[in-house]
Amino acid sequence: MTEKRLDVLCIGNAIVDVLCQVDEDFVEEQGLLKGSMQLIDESRSHELYESMGPATEVSGGSGANTAAGIASLGGRVGFIGKVRDDQLGEVFTHDIRSAGVRYTTDAATAGPSTARCLVLVTPDAQRTMSTYLGISAALTPDDIDESAVAAASITYCEGYLWDAPHAKAAIRKAMEVAAGNGGRVAFTLSDGFCVDRHRAEFLDLAENHVDILFGNEAEITSLYEVDTFDEAMQFVRGHCEVACLTRSEHGSVIISGDEVHVIDASPPVEVLDTTGAGDLYAAGLLYGVTSGFDLATAGRIASIAAAEVIDHIGARPRVSLAELVRARL
């Protein structure tokens, strides 16, 4: 295998987050389930936005946050995802490129607007997300830059993309190209409800197509329809080369064949907004693995990256993660 030009290529929804701090009552009044992500259409997105207080716009998207995290750690990383040629598309493109991520997917010149995610942050630092996918759902196999996939050591895809039929086809193509070029495939289950919507396909992916799987406790127990974390862990063990199971403040468990690592969470300075914790955990793990660290060390890098992103509002790192890892590892 020749040396790869990219450590990681991330594929995900290209989303601008609209962040608003709210109280618990507001989440309930809006009929939302705290801590989850739900998809909404354009008219509901306008309605919910109208009812929200003043907000802050900042680039997001799960896979894009992971890409920004890998760049901040010093990794060579690309991103594939779809924006419109509108102002929020310009914001997304600027932010990801200036973070050091190679992003070249063409902006659509027609169709729905750039995706936005209305993120309600409650005082307990939980985020409740309502996503209008807009043009992001129109990612097609043609948007998959085969040479970029072939050039990446790992191709990492969001489970969220399964909510968009065309995007799903795009991911399947990317996974094939990666496998055909000696690259590895990583995948995140994204969200418990997302797992519910696509369980059969996600099980097939985990068993047959994914080398490195990411999921939190809710997602992995939903995937195998079991009650306890431990049961899910026994199932996943035979399915993926590596499974990284996150448990918020209880840390994470990394499993690879007979190798099992229980990694402590890295203590954050303050917990202000948990948005992006899972995305940055994945960034640290993928950076660690592609940089030649063993799984336990990669897990500690992942914990450091996740702790950084939850001590401020927003889902992308605010300081150099490379420096943070140098100081803390």
Place this chain on the structure above:
Amino acid sequence: MTEKRLDVLCIGNAIVDVLCQVDEDFVEEQGLLKGSMQLIDESRSHELYESMGPATEVSGGSGANTAAGIASLGGRVGFIGKVRDDQLGEVFTHDIRSAGVRYTTDAATAGPSTARCLVLVTPDAQRTMSTYLGISAALTPDDIDESAVAAASITYCEGYLWDAPHAKAAIRKAMEVAAGNGGRVAFTLSDGFCVDRHRAEFLDLAENHVDILFGNEAEITSLYEVDTFDEAMQFVRGHCEVACLTRSEHGSVIISGDEVHVIDASPPVEVLDTTGAGDLYAAGLLYGVTSGFDLATAGRIASIAAAEVIDHIGARPRVSLAELVRARL
């Protein structure tokens, strides 16, 4: 005089701020003067944006920040300023309305895009601003809602609007309507360089049209072309009914005829970003005056409001200023 429906009507540029934390070298490399506001055209705005790191979008505009502050204090406040019917215009409109400000200026359906201000925040918490005025500069006398002006106890205008020829005519109209309906006119000098560009007109305004004048040390000494704050203070004394002169951490001086108050700055929790300090000072003062407080008390409310906005990134209050004033006054 009948009771007024609005405490304050603010007129200013409708701007979305694009905030980015940078080091001192970046400001110098870009040929910018730290702490100042400069106007830039669209192509320069794209060029500067390209060279900036990942950013956060949040509604701004000096007069609009003041309006949001007055609403947060519990005042009845309106805003007049121009956006395009684009995504940043939607963001501006949402944020100011959801802050509790009455904002009804029609969005333009053609012409340049919504104004943006590229704000570079250095580690010393100073902000260096590059503003592309876009459609905001197209505010015309037709956009001045005469009934709103007539209904306001105080009509407050930004000096920055003088950089836009049509907007200047709009402000002159608003000042006439206010004066003709028993309202008072307040005005901020906005920026030292802005004063340089329009000194003769600003002197005429201060002497003949403005009842309540706001300016910081740089602005007021520039207005009278004197070297010391004290000299400027003697000049302004005869010109306006009330002059509020701010001096950053040294507090402020409020002058009204023979009445002179020296107000201490309110200590901020932390100084992270001084953007909006002057805007929120004006909010506190105008709220105080229209709520029947004496000038010294209004000055203390102004200091409390200014201290709140500098302890976080962004130029609008993050907590209820009404509660803060109740706790601290």
